[in-house]
Amino acid sequence: KVVAVIMVGGPTKGTRFRPLSFNTPKPLFPLAGQPMVHHPISACKRIANLAQIFLIGFYEEREFALYVSSISNELKVPVRYLKEDKPHGSAGGLYYFRDLIMEDSPSHIFLLNCDVCCNFPLPEMLEAHKKYGGIGTLLVIKVSAESANEFGELVADPNTKELLHYTEKPETFVSDLINCGVYIFTPEILDAISNVSSHREDRANLRRVSSFEALQLATRSLPKDFVRLDQDILSPLAGKKKFYTYETMDFWEQIKTPGMSLKCSGLYLAQFRHTTPHLLASGDGTRSAKVVGDVYIHPSAKVHPTAKIGPNVSISANVRVAAGARLINCIILDDVEIKENAVVLHAIVGWKSSLGKWSRVQGQGDYNAKLGTTILGESVGVEDEVVVINSIVLPHKTLNVSVQEEIIL
Numbered sequence: 419k420v421v422a423v424i425m426v427g428g429p430t431k432g433t434r435f436r437p438l439s440f441n442t443p444k445p446l447f448p449l450a451g452q453p454m455v456h457h458p459i460s461a462c463k464r465i466a467n468l469a470q471i472f473l474i475g476f477y478e479e480r481e482f483a484l485y486v487s488s489i490s491n492e493l494k495v496p497v498r499y500l501k502e503d504k505p506h507g508s509a510g511g512l513y514y515f516r517d518l519i520m521e522d523s524p525s526h527i528f529l530l531n532c533d534v535c536c537n538f539p540l541p542e543m544l545e546a547h548k549k550y551g552g553i554g555t556l557l558v559i560k561v562s563a564e565s566a567n568e569f570g571e572l573v574a575d576p577n578t579k580e581l582l583h584y585t586e587k588p589e590t591f592v593s594d595l596i597n598c599g600v601y602i603f604t605p606e607i608l609d610a611i612s613n614v615s616s617h618r619e620d621r622a623n624l625r626r627v628s629s630f631e632a633l634q635l636a637t638r639s640l641p642k643d644f645v646r647l648d649q650d651i652l653s654p655l656a657g658k659k660k661f662y663t664y665e666t667m668d669f670w671e672q673i674k675t676p677g678m679s680l681k682c683s684g685l686y687l688a689q690f691r692h693t694t695p696h697l698l699a700s701g702d703g704t705r706s707a708k709v710v711g712d713v714y715i716h717p718s719a720k721v722h723p724t725a726k727i728g729p730n731v732s733i734s735a736n737v738r739v740a741a742g743a744r745l746i747n748c749i750i751l752d753d754v755e756i757k758e759n760a761v762v763l764h765a766i767v768g769w770k771s772s773l774g775k776w777s778r779v780q781g782q783g784d785y786n787a788k789l790g791t792t793i794l795g796e797s798v799g800v801e802d803e804v805v806v807i808n809s810i811v812l813p814h815k816t817l818n819v820s821v822q823e824e825i826i827l
């Protein structure tokens with residue numbers, strides 16, 4: 419048997435995702451019309467003998483309750499949310515819930531970060547992992563040398579694929595091969611995590627002799643049950659024939675900002691073309707809008723036949739789009755109203771917002787620039803003919819004059 423664990427983090431981790439994380443946990447933010455965490459969960463469907471899926475985080479349980487029960491029914495595999503009382507780090511969380519995770523005596527444990535976007539080649543990783551015979555195999559990808567320092571950089575043996583060296587977000591360049599945050603382990607990983615904790619304890623006891631060192635320790639050291647997979651496990655155990663790498667040639671992105679969520683929404687829509695084309699709007703039939711490229715429209719949304727939608731547009735529940743509206747490269751969240759001839763381009767429009775007639779909400783289309791994607795928080799009103807360009811508008815604001823390159827607090 420195999421189990422999968424998805425690390426979803428908690429409310430303090432989502433700060434770069436503001437204002438979209440104010441009232442929805444980041445893992446539930448919709449990409450291509452499905453919660454972010456839904457994409458790794460669906461990928462688990464391809465794993466043979468999957469016994470359970472666990473989501474580990476420190477969000478309140480009730481925030482995930484509805485989603486977890488509906489996805490369990492859909493997949494016919496139990497999906498459980500396990501709440502940490504405090505953050506234990508990406509490896510500490512796994513250890514904290516080891517009894518539940520080992521309940522079905524799995525031979526392998528998948529561990530996935532929830533904030534990455536890729537095609538999750540899980541069966542392929544399992545296959546490779548069995549061949550390598552280590553305690554873990556990590557998904558890796560080549561990125562540009564300039565962007566590598568945002569991730570864990572690593573060196574792998576080109577022939578055996580063994581992980582030889584690992585440095586988390588190094589200041590000086592190590593390698594353009596990076597950690598994708600998708601792993602497969604044998605249960606021995608739990609012993610490796612437990613070793614980190616007990617060594618920390620020993621060190622703490624040893625150092626109690628010097629008060630200077632005790633002070634240093636208090637400011638620098640971590641609680642013994644806080645264990646990071648990257649710094650505390652991969653770095654020290656690299657080059658010891660314990661970890662191996664599986665390189666993906668397919669797409670991979672990290673989702674830390676609203677701009678990246680728009681990009682990843684498009685990547686998942688494109689993937690739907692191959693995996694679940696019935697989820698994409700087709701635009702045929704006389705009552706439906708004109709659809710261009712990959713578009714998701716929730717069945718409860720009402721889009722006027724003269725509106726033109728796409729490419730890369732995702733429209734959530736109960737949205738109303740009036741005649742002549744034009745939507746390109748955007749995410750429209752639940753209960754938004756878009757009035758006649760409004761234009762939305764390179765933007766995310768928050769829950770219950772309203773865009774007036776002939777209004778325009780537009781970003782420049784640079785996913786990495788701070789104001790490259792225009793973001794409207796929840797319940798923002800944009801009045802008729804008002805233009806909002808390269809801006810972020812916090813919840814509950816009403817704009818009656820046009821703005822450009824501004825953060826409206």
Ligand code: GDD
Nearest residue numbers: 425426427474475505506507531532533569570597598599
């Ligand atoms: N449950 C729980 N508890 N989840 C956590 C905790 C915790 O205490 N800390 C982090 N996470 C989750 C985050 O929500 C995220 O999904 C994942 O674990 C990794 O988060 P971080 O440890 O903050 O690392 P990162 O995202 O900056 O970088 C990691 O992922 C990159 C790939 O996206 C590193 O492993 C990098 O090396 C890697 O390139």
